[in-house]
Amino acid sequence: MRIGVLTSGGDCPGLNAVIRSVVHRAVVDHGDEVIGFHDGWKGLLECDYRKLDLDAVGGILARGGTILGSSRVQPAQLRDGVAQALSHVEDLGVDAVIPIGGEGTLKAARLLSDGGLPIVGVPKTIDNDISVTDVTFGFDTAVGVATEALDRLKTTAESHQRVLIVEVMGRHTGWIALHSGMAAGAHAILVPERPFDITEVAERVGERFSAGKKFAIVVVAEGAKPQPGTMKYEQGSTDAYGHERFSGVARQLALELEDRLGKEARPVILGHVQRGGTPTAYDRVLATRFGWHAVEAAHRGDFGNMTALRGTEIVMVPLAEAVDTLKTVPAERYDECGCVL
Amino acid sequence: MRIGVLTSGGDCPGLNAVIRSVVHRAVVDHGDEVIGFHDGWKGLLECDYRKLDLDAVGGILARGGTILGSSRVQPAQLRDGVAQALSHVEDLGVDAVIPIGGEGTLKAARLLSDGGLPIVGVPKTIDNDISVTDVTFGFDTAVGVATEALDRLKTTAESHQRVLIVEVMGRHTGWIALHSGMAAGAHAILVPERPFDITEVAERVGERFSAGKKFAIVVVAEGAKPQPGTMKYEQGSTDAYGHERFSGVARQLALELEDRLGKEARPVILGHVQRGGTPTAYDRVLATRFGWHAVEAAHRGDFGNMTALRGTEIVMVPLAEAVDTLKTVPAERYDECGCVL
Amino acid sequence: MRIGVLTSGGDCPGLNAVIRSVVHRAVVDHGDEVIGFHDGWKGLLECDYRKLDLDAVGGILARGGTILGSSRVQPAQLRDGVAQALSHVEDLGVDAVIPIGGEGTLKAARLLSDGGLPIVGVPKTIDNDISVTDVTFGFDTAVGVATEALDRLKTTAESHQRVLIVEVMGRHTGWIALHSGMAAGAHAILVPERPFDITEVAERVGERFSAGKKFAIVVVAEGAKPQPGTMKYEQGSTDAYGHERFSGVARQLALELEDRLGKEARPVILGHVQRGGTPTAYDRVLATRFGWHAVEAAHRGDFGNMTALRGTEIVMVPLAEAVDTLKTVPAERYDECGCVL
Amino acid sequence: MRIGVLTSGGDCPGLNAVIRSVVHRAVVDHGDEVIGFHDGWKGLLECDYRKLDLDAVGGILARGGTILGSSRVQPAQLRDGVAQALSHVEDLGVDAVIPIGGEGTLKAARLLSDGGLPIVGVPKTIDNDISVTDVTFGFDTAVGVATEALDRLKTTAESHQRVLIVEVMGRHTGWIALHSGMAAGAHAILVPERPFDITEVAERVGERFSAGKKFAIVVVAEGAKPQPGTMKYEQGSTDAYGHERFSGVARQLALELEDRLGKEARPVILGHVQRGGTPTAYDRVLATRFGWHAVEAAHRGDFGNMTALRGTEIVMVPLAEAVDTLKTVPAERYDECGCVL
Structure with missing residues (x-):
């Protein structure tokens, strides 16, 4: 044959x-x-x-x-x-x-x-x-890479009292976000399947700080979108790239959460590292x-x-x-x- | 509740x-x-x-x-x-x-x-x-740890023209041996479910060397046993430990394969590292x-x-x-x- | 005491x-x-x-x-x-x-x-x-994290015939870029100590493609800067963030290299993962x-x-x-x- | 040239x-x-x-x-x-x-x-x-591999209230033992340069248990030797291998410490994995x-x-x-x- x-x-x-x-x-x-x-x-x-x-x-x-x-x-x-x-x-x-x-x-x-x-x-x-x-x-490799990054980010977020918004792959589905978020104990997970309410996200994160916790990790799939008309910072407006349409959600969220919570919030975009390597x-x-x-x-x-x-x-x-x-x-x-x- | x-x-x-x-x-x-x-x-x-x-x-x-x-x-x-x-x-x-x-x-x-x-x-x-x-x-962690070790061992076996016999956990079943062996591309996998014929193992390894390959990796579950009466070196006879009854199969195989093939064969026993850690x-x-x-x-x-x-x-x-x-x-x-x- | x-x-x-x-x-x-x-x-x-x-x-x-x-x-x-x-x-x-x-x-x-x-x-x-x-x-941890990411990115760049521009930490010095770039075999390394000539970068990358290679990895320290007046896309102009002044160099380079070489170029920004974790x-x-x-x-x-x-x-x-x-x-x-x- | x-x-x-x-x-x-x-x-x-x-x-x-x-x-x-x-x-x-x-x-x-x-x-x-x-x-790779193994072994030793004796490479010098032991927080480190007193080792481990700790990790270089005439179990007597003269020290120590302390003690021999791989x-x-x-x-x-x-x-x-x-x-x-x- x-x-x-x-x-x-x-x-x-x-x-x-x-x-x-x-x-x-x-x-x-x-x-x-x-x-x-x-x-x-x-x-x-x-x-x-x-x-x-x-x-x-x-x-x-x-x-x-x-x-x-x-x-x-x-x-x-x-x-x-x-x-x-x-x-x-x-x-x-x-x-x-x-x-x-x-x-x-x-x-x-x-x-x-x-x-x-x-x-x-x-x-x-x-x-x-x-x-x-x-x-x-x-999928398992992508989740593994994302989880390892989240493990690393948790300690630095904690020491420096930050909100980290970590963008993982997933344009149409939230599987990587869900599994890596669960594996790393994220405090909020945002997926394309369910448009998020930024007020709810801010509340969830805010509650942690109110309870005396010093940091929060939000995992967001690249394709996650806010419910229409709820965000102050509009996605896409800051990026000169045409072809990377979804690269902005973590940055958008970081700006928005900083504004709402008065806490340092930083975006981390894991990118291609999730689909390469052993x-x-x-x-x-x-x-x-x-x-x-x-x-x-x-x-x-x-x-x-x-x-x-x-x-x-x-x-x-x-x-x-x-x-x-x-x-x-x-x-x-x-x-x-x-x-x- | x-x-x-x-x-x-x-x-x-x-x-x-x-x-x-x-x-x-x-x-x-x-x-x-x-x-x-x-x-x-x-x-x-x-x-x-x-x-x-x-x-x-x-x-x-x-x-x-x-x-x-x-x-x-x-x-x-x-x-x-x-x-x-x-x-x-x-x-x-x-x-x-x-x-x-x-x-x-x-x-x-x-x-x-x-x-x-x-x-x-x-x-x-x-x-x-x-x-x-x-x-x-x-299970996934144990297989992952064993595979990572096998990945490392392959390069050293190749450079030094050796047979490495790697013993992984599994007293009664060969799942870790099978999956880590498949994941790492082992050349022979021995499991408790199927008593092995040492002659067949030696032949399999020998064929690789005959074909010009410079090394071989054998993965053996700790509970794997030879078909009765086929091995020169008897298991258990070399170990003063009572409670670690199965620790010997990789050593036994290494001795036997060295004898039969005239190639350096070394046992590596991964042990407890497979059941600990993240x-x-x-x-x-x-x-x-x-x-x-x-x-x-x-x-x-x-x-x-x-x-x-x-x-x-x-x-x-x-x-x-x-x-x-x-x-x-x-x-x-x-x-x-x-x-x- | x-x-x-x-x-x-x-x-x-x-x-x-x-x-x-x-x-x-x-x-x-x-x-x-x-x-x-x-x-x-x-x-x-x-x-x-x-x-x-x-x-x-x-x-x-x-x-x-x-x-x-x-x-x-x-x-x-x-x-x-x-x-x-x-x-x-x-x-x-x-x-x-x-x-x-x-x-x-x-x-x-x-x-x-x-x-x-x-x-x-x-x-x-x-x-x-x-x-x-x-x-x-x-430093060793940061270099290790960056190198592991570069190792992963190399295989994906190669399979998909891309230029990957990987931004690592280093606002004032290029040590992480130098060591991770050397460790991973990067094809060009850009450091803050030496303002780069974009034409030279494009040539270096272009030569690889001319020689039949299918990809290139450029490692750039976040503080690396082009020689004045040489870039088409100006840094800082695309980012709404005030506080992350240097986040743009990889994006800027990707745009510029795509323009000049007609090859897909993608930025990857490793970020905080380099300073967290074990x-x-x-x-x-x-x-x-x-x-x-x-x-x-x-x-x-x-x-x-x-x-x-x-x-x-x-x-x-x-x-x-x-x-x-x-x-x-x-x-x-x-x-x-x-x-x- | x-x-x-x-x-x-x-x-x-x-x-x-x-x-x-x-x-x-x-x-x-x-x-x-x-x-x-x-x-x-x-x-x-x-x-x-x-x-x-x-x-x-x-x-x-x-x-x-x-x-x-x-x-x-x-x-x-x-x-x-x-x-x-x-x-x-x-x-x-x-x-x-x-x-x-x-x-x-x-x-x-x-x-x-x-x-x-x-x-x-x-x-x-x-x-x-x-x-x-x-x-x-x-050296750095060998220490890294040994440390990663020790990190894994610590959690399992702790959960199961054991003494783990981990044998690392080093026939004549204790560098790998020293650095991996320091990196992983070992409780005792035994090196070829200083023949050890088994009584002192047993005391050190025993003190931990007396203080309410539930486990101990002993890192031993393969070439470490007891002070003459102090051990009950003689090295070399249990191993049929001629060419691996030092493979026995961890086993010897495990037997000896179990005897002296009445605690489960297990040997782990990291072996060739320390000198292979990336x-x-x-x-x-x-x-x-x-x-x-x-x-x-x-x-x-x-x-x-x-x-x-x-x-x-x-x-x-x-x-x-x-x-x-x-x-x-x-x-x-x-x-x-x-x-x-």
Whole structure:
């Protein structure tokens, strides 16, 4: 069998672990040939690829990033993109394509699958927003990095009697904010799913100081938004960047809370560090299992599906289902936490 | 409501996070009173306890160990143990007891529950061997610590052309060995569930050297055993310790592999470091959720059960079921991994 | 002997280790009494303090922040500040004051010492800019945190073909930028000591891409400044914050490099995480030694000096000398590195 | 200029950073050619080497081990070893040899230098026992790994009321034991330089329990030895290994302390994990500076010396001096610490 693998979309710790696992399972155990397309779908559309043997994946299990490169190119955005992908797959004699990617990639995968491409998807997202799997690799690492930063920030906030507003990733969902906030004992957590009331945030923080505490940590997802018309400082007005639309919420909150509370408030924006570097053991195991099961699915001819974690099992789920709805944080998780405002 | 909490058995990262969560949920949200029994069941049997308010659990979320102390005392081992526990609970006006512990503790909990004690169990084990929950807190930290050590050991093994035999925890099950071995790309993994054939291990390692590789990493669970009569060096014969019966397998393997392969082989025994220290974010979140749900169960009068993770949900499972069978590594997980011998 | 200790100025990993060491040496070995003033000089000026015994410093060795709190209050800024400090020290029967702080604190210490206060200074700064000591505690931790972030960012930059501009602490000196940049293999390092030529930075980064490399990492100290009149985007113009004057250089560089190179460039601002949390072993050892030697100096009546590291020895240096000049990165260190532009 | 580089002796984090630095400085800045001999002196004796260009050292800065491999082969141990080395260097047109190694390697380097080989040494040792340099790379990483383990072990010891005896590296000197023990707040530290009195150790630990503390941590260097005739359990008698002569001291102590104190005591042997894996930022900077200065020395014709750190400067020191005496822990450092018994 000839298997093509590619990584597409934003960076995510564990991509290399999937690639390695696909190669190990396919080449060693099945005697397959594996090729890796460069820079996501772009490599498939431009027939830009290389052979992946055992040596090619030596030492990459714990390495962040992706040895294949990535891009945000999607076949459907290009004229004849789908047709070209199909024809290249045929020309190259590829029997199965394993795209590893997030929501956009899986949507493209579905489109190509509907068009006849033999596809086995592998979901990746640090945001944990793909609905049909309990979790994907990358999320645990992102939460770990954010939690470690929060652990560090707590001591400095305490010694210097500050409010720290820590912005973590999550444009549409608050999973990283929720888990890192819970893990680090944040005093307020703000998520995109629930527009926050700045007055409530100020009250919550204020109560801590009234009770004699000397600091507060607010974790805010980059996509969290205030209820309309409640903030004095408008988001977006201070940043010359067009492309980083959400980078402002922590700064906005810091200004607003300083004003309301008369306490030093400082924004900390964790940024890209959350999606780079060595994956946690959890993510390496999950990524390895996904890669293994993707190869097995390909050998069974089980196409049009993607790998998913359900409990402790890896199962196959239709791509159509996978991209249907975003997995948002359910309301009962807010209750458990007690500090999602 | 008056809730008593205790931690019993071996150490496990996340115990403090459960205690903190119980206090936060019970005291802050329900207005309950919480007391903590010292040193596990011993504290209950001897009425040795202290009140736990918010201050008592300040700053403990990320701390290893347990602020309540632990012991291996089990009520059933003591004359009138069960009766005494019951009578103390009544005397103290405790409405619910939340024991946090492993298999032995949960068995005791069941016994006391059958005897009439209002119990909500919280499972803990770094070994991941409790069958009715997908996982418990502590396991992720143990795997993380072992993986980090393996990452370090790989580079030194490679530079110095050695076989390193790394012994991880797991007396009865190979979960830590499997996950840390997968995460670190070990070349052979030996687990208690499957007695290993030393000839096969030597062959596997030997093949690597024949293929030009310069090192090999073997991960072995402390409880892994050779198939009878196959080893030259007998386990147990070299160790003056009575109580550490399984400490020898890595040493035994190192001697045996050096003999068979003519390569330097060195044992590394990770030991207690796997069960101490700061829990991972994953374990802190899970522990926090367990604590929250235990309090909720107590308020619902949902006794005789314990918290469990199923997929992404926390559910309640009868204690009777919990301690029925040990959760061993299923055979299909060996296949996925490819290097469990 | 009665010793007063205080921590003043910005946060710095290792403060607690000094406090603990002072208490251990003074109380246990000399039978002294130790009191800790709250929130830096403020506590001395307001007679706000508490007794520090062994229990008070239990478990703080590895903890970030300072159990005594800190502030930026300086006695000389207050009417009668110096006189008040002197009179309080006399009233309290304090035989020696050990202020732990940075440049500002040591200047104040010198002033008070000249005024007659029996002072033994302990220098702290994550910035490494105190000239009479090889290094102070806090710096190693800050460099370690920045390096770990850079390690993570490298893999994501590489996979996504980006320029990452990483802003580290250092308003007046480039030590953290230099050491973290060297440790992580940055491709350009910009420091306050040497105003950078944006054209040279763009060329250096451009050459990498021309040579087929897919990414570049630029480390910039927050206080680094462009040569006047060379940048298109003016610093400070985009930020509504008055008090964070230097937060803009990474953003400014990212905009400018994107413009000039036509490559995605992203700013990452590490911020407060560099000065919080658990100190490295190096910093704990150095802080512990400083504390020990400060107590010894007090017992020798060796006042008006501060502890300093010279090679492997702890020596005492006059406070007057300590605050004379800022320790900037010497030019030969740029040569060693090869990428300070 | 043609430069040959090799790494010899036991593993040490930072070796790759030196190699990379040599190549960067020599190839990029001087236009030199660099070759790397494989497996230490063995590669020089057998003319086994490869060219090292920029690509060859890409991505190795933070990697543990050595891309060149290492061995313990010493030229003087072989018939005609020195003559062969000299003749190969001439045949290969090598103008300077940079051996990176510990005491044994530097002794060999001196011998070869005396024989006429143009040598610039670079010292490495995790043990910190080379006398003419303040410190070498590798030590900081080893101390960091040991400290992190001790941090973890403290919480578990406390919760379970144990004495933990933690054995760290150091056959002849106690530097790692001293620094990790100080950094982690160990209650007793045992070093090879001062044979310990078991009665004193037991008393020190016993006093803690008498004072109501629930645990104790003893850090012991692998080469620490009891005063003769004082121990009940004799070292060496329980271990079938010939080559790991010192592996027993922690076990021996655990047995002895359990006997004397009636408390659970457990040995933990950290082992090879201390000399593998990613170097700390400190070690990477030092290793990079050593490599740079070694190349400069070669270009100056400054042979027969090795790089050394003195304060903040890198200086050159005669090889003859370097290997003269072992740098042991001076007695005043015991005093500073207060718990070296």
